[in-house]
Amino acid sequence: MEQITFDQINILGNIVEENALYRHFHYPEMLVRYDSNFIEFKTIPSLTEFKEIENYLRDFHVKRGQKHVKFSFPANIKPTEELSAYLADRGYETGFLELYTIQPKDFPSITNNPDIDIQAVTDRTLNIYLDLQYKHDLEIGNEFAEQKADLIKRQFTDHDILQVLAFYKGSPAGYVDVIVSNETAEIDNLTVDESFQKKGIGSRLQKFVMDSFPEKVVILVADGEDTPREMYKKQNYLYQGFKYESYKVYED
Template sequence: MIVSMSDIFQEGKIYSDDQRKTIYLTPNEPLVYDTNKWIYKTMPTLETWQVDQSAQLSMHHNQGSSHLAFTFPENVTPSVQWLHEIEAQGFELGLMELYAIEASDVNMHDYHGVDVAFVTEETLEDYIKVHRIFAEPYGQDYVEQSVQVIRNQFESEQKCRVIAYKEATPVGIMDLIIGAHTAEIDAFGVVHKYQKQGIGSAMQAFVASSVKDKTIILLADGEDSAKDMYVKQGYTFISYRYQILKENI
């Protein structure tokens, strides 16, 4: 199946959408960068981007956000001039890469000692316990806001949540967005002290057995060594997309 960045699920509320860009503005999650950003469909000029910064900053300040975030079009690499401006204006440049694998191609070995299941009301607090570990670097306000969103949306959200246990200890979590033809892995993480013990592979095998004939897709940080693991597991690189972020404005 042919996939692209358009198959990636985007959380947040769409404030406006036109031929040039989509604006996500989510007042109940002001501290979440990914739900408060602009996604460009075509690359803006530097002059247009300056105007966009002012507009976005006004919108964000009005709802209590203190960041600027923009995502560039798929498979477009910023020019040298763009890279100079991004650095000069204090933005962080990130690269996200799209990978895919057919569920039938995932290694289905038995992973002894690792139990993986969909999160239920009874195991939601275990999921949140692991989520807190990954959320802590973003500050306590973000932790509490994101936990509240998880609790509020648990029964109504479009995603399934998955949890892994090692000897009854919750050690890994992931979110799964199941579409008509794809299953997207999101928010995938294993607690540091339990990494390289087959837990991540066990979680992916669980997903593959759950979605069967679908294409499994995920976004990986282009600077993260985890993407090498996906390639070794048989994932195919599909495309890339750059994004920029400026915090504490």
């Protein structure tokens, strides 16, 4: 298949405005999810263009009770020094994402641990899956956790999304979502509960994905400043590029 790019990454949101410079994504079902409510630039804007679009997005969000603005910049291009200085001066948090891919056959073999059980979520285990994610999502806030629970229920009925749950000695310990397309399987929301980390659960969740979709290219996006990206490299994932993002949360 062709080179995998950030264009293959699923974005949960609707395009409500698009022109030569940007796409505006909006997801009214979950207004507090930054990754679903943002502007994606197609080219690096000038500072004048950015300020104009910043005002547009801020006004759009204020009318809907949203307290953030977020901007995503074109892949493999850093914002200009002038723009970066403006973002820093205005109190934006700026970071970058990294895109990785792997052929399932290249994922390292894993010694079976009978204490770990990986299952696709079913009607019987959906509430367990919901409870574990709700516990983690509360760290972001009650509103986010409530809206995320509704999202999980909607995605449970989506045939293009596989929800996976990990148990350790019978206790729910982690999860991952897999977004399936014709050619790719995207690993999303890979999480291991803090009390069960360093037991190989994250690797077993990934291996379940590899075994479930052996003919697809498995893709994932990692925080460019987070430690899991080093694990992905050791697991034979291939680096495909980077992408800068900036966001700001307003107090009122």
